[in-house]
Amino acid sequence: MSTQHIPHDDQYILEALVQHDSSVVAAVYRDYSDMIRALVTENGGATNDAGDVFQDALIDIYRQAQRGYVLTCSFKSFLYTVCRNKWLDELRRRGRMEVTIKGSERFTTEIAEDNADRLDQHEERLALLAATVETMGPSCRDILKLAWTPHSQTNKYPALSEVAEQLGLSYAYLRKKKSECEQALREKMKNAPEFTQLKDQ
Amino acid sequence: MTDTYTLMEKYLDGTLAGDELSTFEAQLRKDKILQAELSMQRQGRAALGAVADSEVADFEKILKKNSAHYFPVESQPAGTISKAAPRIVWRKWLAAAAAVLALVFAGLKWYATAKYEISAILAQHYAPAATPATLSGETYDLQEAYTAYRNQKYAVAIQAFNAAPADDPQYTEAMLFKGYACYESGQYGAALAAFDLVIKSSDARFLHNAEWHRLLAALAENPKSEPAQAYLQQILGDASHPYYAEAKKIERQLKSPLRYLAG
Numbered sequence: 335m336s337t338q339h340i341p342h343d344d345q346y347i348l349e350a351l352v353q354h355d356s357s358v359v360a361a362v363y364r365d366y367s368d369m370i371r372a373l374v375t376e377n378g379g380a381t382n383d384a385g386d387v388f389q390d391a392l393i394d395i396y397r398q399a400q401r402g403y404v405l406t407c408s409f410k411s412f413l414y415t416v417c418r419n420k421w422l423d424e425l426r427r428r429g430r431m432e433v434t435i436k437g438s439e440r441f442t443t444e445i446a447e448d449n450a451d452r453l454d455q456h457e458e459r460l461a462l463l464a465a466t467v468e469t470m471g472p473s474c475r476d477i478l479k480l481a482w483t484p485h486s487q488t489n490k491y492p493a494l495s496e497v498a499e500q501l502g503l504s505y506a507y508l509r510k511k512k513s514e515c516e517q518a519l520r521e522k523m524k525n526a527p528e529f530t531q532l533k534d535q
Numbered sequence: 536m537t538d539t540y541t542l543m544e545k546y547l548d549g550t551l552a553g554d555e556l557s558t559f560e561a562q563l564r565k566d567k568i569l570q571a572e573l574s575m576q577r578q579g580r581a582a583l584g585a586v587a588d589s590e591v592a593d594f595e596k597i598l599k600k601n602s603a604h605y606f607p608v609e610s611q612p613a614g615t616i617s618k619a620a621p622r623i624v625w626r627k628w629l630a631a632a633a634a635v636l637a638l639v640f641a642g643l644k645w646y647a648t649a650k651y652e653i654s655a656i657l658a659q660h661y662a663p664a665a666t667p668a669t670l671s672g673e674t675y676d677l678q679e680a681y682t683a684y685r686n687q688k689y690a691v692a693i694q695a696f697n698a699a700p701a702d703d704p705q706y707t708e709a710m711l712f713k714g715y716a717c718y719e720s721g722q723y724g725a726a727l728a729a730f731d732l733v734i735k736s737s738d739a740r741f742l743h744n745a746e747w748h749r750l751l752a753a754l755a756e757n758p759k760s761e762p763a764q765a766y767l768q769q770i771l772g773d774a775s776h777p778y779y780a781e782a783k784k785i786e787r788q789l790k791s792p793l794r795y796l797a798g
Contacts, residue, residue, distance in 0.1 A: 385606025
């Protein structure tokens, strides 16, 4: 969402992971464990390795989903691509010279590759977002910073109604203004030179 | 009826429950604009605030349960003798044990820091009065100072609270809120002095609250200092004190071995 992304229908899976929905986690294992086991065991690994890769991939996805990552391809292709990249890294780490994966074209797509790249770059995008907020006009900067910064004592985020009260604005006006500020933020980020260094989506 | 934005805020804070939660989740599943909006808020909070990694451990537990089922540890075929030297097995066990120990220690360290570091303890117990009992008076008006305080403009607020004449009926309350403003801006010595003034006034309306926050300010300055311990014992010595139970809890927390781990 550093630029406007249209979430894929499978975005709900990421949301369910964030919510620790154990039935969705179980369904992810049920539906995709065979695919990942084959990926790893057909490429020099054991079932245990497949389990580790699967779990690491889900943790990475979970962490970034917590931070607002938006999925724009099917979860299946995405998970496969993230796991494939992890297994390639592991093979390199183990000193394997041969680091091509057999049969990967069956599941991965260009858009899934982009999503996997974006997952790796998500933290950098958040840093860019924080930096861009600082460059905004004072009213937008104040609104976004107040809305997105937890109270130092309670560590809780303020409700928008509290922000409105704090800024002496009506709730309805603040909602509209905040939405405009978010749109302006996206535009600014898209035009930031640092953004072009991150893989475009 | 609660608007969608407010529901989203509650959802993000984890305070949405019951029918409201299921209705919101159903809407979220099909509404891509809402999904995108939710992601924007998550990103903003992650970028400017923080996202606790504490929940990762809980999530991992769910994964491990499934992993054991779908990726079972490969067993040795019957009748075969493992070519893997026992030393390697031991090495694996040792590595696993070390990893578990490291994980347990890291978990404990995180928990101790999150709950037992002095600032974390104080944050759990800090409970300022929400608003002054009266905001406007004949000679002095608390409103301006209070507004500055609410807006976290502490320097302005402290100056405005100081302007309260000592004989004004609102003086004691101005000092109480000055104490909060000093405390929240990290000026613990000044907070102590302000709470002392409230206590000396013997105004029963604010006495206990001021005693409690004087204790917190003293602990913030130095949890081991004599005044801090004396203030704590003073409250613990009076079972009818409204903050007695809180004081017991803080005493337990201060004596907890996890405090040493918190650093």
